[in-house]
Amino acid sequence: MTDIAAQRHIPDRLHSRAYRTVRSWESLLLAVAIAIFVVNSFASPYFLNAWNLSDATFNFTEKAMIAFAMALLIIAGEIDLSVASIIALASTAMGLATQYGAGTPELVIIGLSVGLLCGAFNGFFVTILGLPSIVVTIGTMSLFRGISFIILGDDAFRGYPASFSWFGQGYIYWVFTVEMLLFVIIAVIYGVLLHKTNFGRAVYAIGNNPTAALFSGIRVQRVKFILFLLTGLMSGVAAICLTSRLGSTRPSIATGMELEVVTMVVLGGVNILGGSGSIPGVVIAAFVMGLVTFGLGLLNVPGIVMSIFIGLLLIGVIALPRLWTMFASHGKS
């Protein structure tokens, strides 16, 4: 009986909520996160230091801010590979503004508006012209970063106002950073948006079947456009944090970050083909990636080797459940 249910993807409601929670992807991920945490705390004496752990959060807070918006976009069946380039462009715009003596409030407004504009640009091509998002955002990925290069060349902008450093270097209380606070606030906002509102239901519906969603009265193109605006906006927020933390802007800033964001989203249990996923999953995935990076860093593993782990993690988390079901079904037949 259960075989047929599994084949037809009928959600299994025979078990209690508690049982389903325990068997869920998020729980598995949480177990992995805890395991990594425990292993790390034995592997290095420096791991369980509050300040070190606080520094480690920088590994994922900025990426996670974008990952939440990206999760919604991927659930809706689209993707945005231009997020890192939006960071570069927003950061460049803010750097340009500082040369003309802009203060912190203006910089924040500029960063957010550039993010929104870039998101609108992507959204226009994808929803109004109806082009595939993967190609459009590969194009805008080159375009946005290209504009940063045109403005900056191989130079760098520095000299941000002192108050601007609060976003990336400030602390709220003891070891809790401003970025961590932003991360929590944004996670809650997106969690509510995706899981508790009509908009969130629409996102799932579009990802599962855009045609059916359209026929049931969901404004598919409008929702998608808003989602592109959101990834743009969150890239703007991340740009503010990252620029503030580094204190300088180069056109090569955040290179390759789009892949880490997508990895984070997929690791969080979001189906890359759309239709399923959750924000808590992405939150745990952010912690997993942060802990792996931090733990390996303490063991003096170079960053590039960490990328092997991230890559294996990305493929592994998708492959293992499928291998599991393959072997399970072999055993029964």
Add this chain to the structure above:
Amino acid sequence: MSRFIPVRETILAAAIAVLLILIASRFSGFVAPSNLVNVFNDTAPLIILALGQMVVILTRCIDLSVAANLALTGMAVAMINVAFPGLPIPFIIAIAICLGGAMGAINGLLVWKLPIPPIVVTLGTMTIFRGIIFLISDGKWVNAHEMSEGFTGFPRAAVLGLPILSWCAVLTVIIFAVMMSRTPLGRSIFAVGGNPHAAVYTGIDVGKTQFKAFVISGALAGLTGYLWVARYAVAYVDIAGGFELEVVAACVIGGISIAGGIGSVGGAVLGALFLGVVKNALPVVNISPFWQLAISGSAILIAVAFNAQSGRKKGRLILKDAEATR
């Protein structure tokens, strides 16, 4: 009519011609045969990789690991060359093609047997391959003076006025032109991308065809890995960084539909040449090379918008009113 005169390729060829005329009007030396040979030679790796990528995109997949595959194979053959300088070059090339093909096969197996979406697989293998380069080389560079004469000399050796690197691209183009139009594999690649369900009913194994496409793409990346490292006479972790996007860009500009099933060998070659001409022309017309990224990005957007307009199917206008009034 369009059977004999492919519209898209003609427009692209015309665009390249206009570009060349514009450049020539400011700097006539650019269109001198010797310089055009240089431009073609410089674009040769991109042409080879774009053809491999074309096959993958035609089967509704995407391979983002080509540049990492190129870099890893390049590093491997460079280290083999340092360890055994006496190995003949054909043997080195065979190793490069097999290594690249094996990496392509890893991608292909994951896509075929597990079904994991290709974009996820190749994102993952891209970072893994880059990491492995660091592991095998320990982060060190292999420099020109460590490589043997034959190893670095081979792609640069001129035959009939063209370097062997260019001949490799020409040969690849010819092989692909024959393969795509005259072999069952070429036909099944188009069939799988055009309509996978129909392909299954005609007895084509979709997953297996995608697997073969990945192996082809990987093998070409391997070959390019050797050519690249030998030509620039250096191997390190970050060679060809970001090149995978340029390869995808060449395909998109060449009119290969990311939705699969639509595209041509000529298109991929012209797309690569377009990017190559732009790249080589910028310093000539006194535009900073920093413009290159923005130009190729714009070219992708224009090309994909244009292709979507020309390839739009007439029909199913049921929801047009509903769409328009929103």
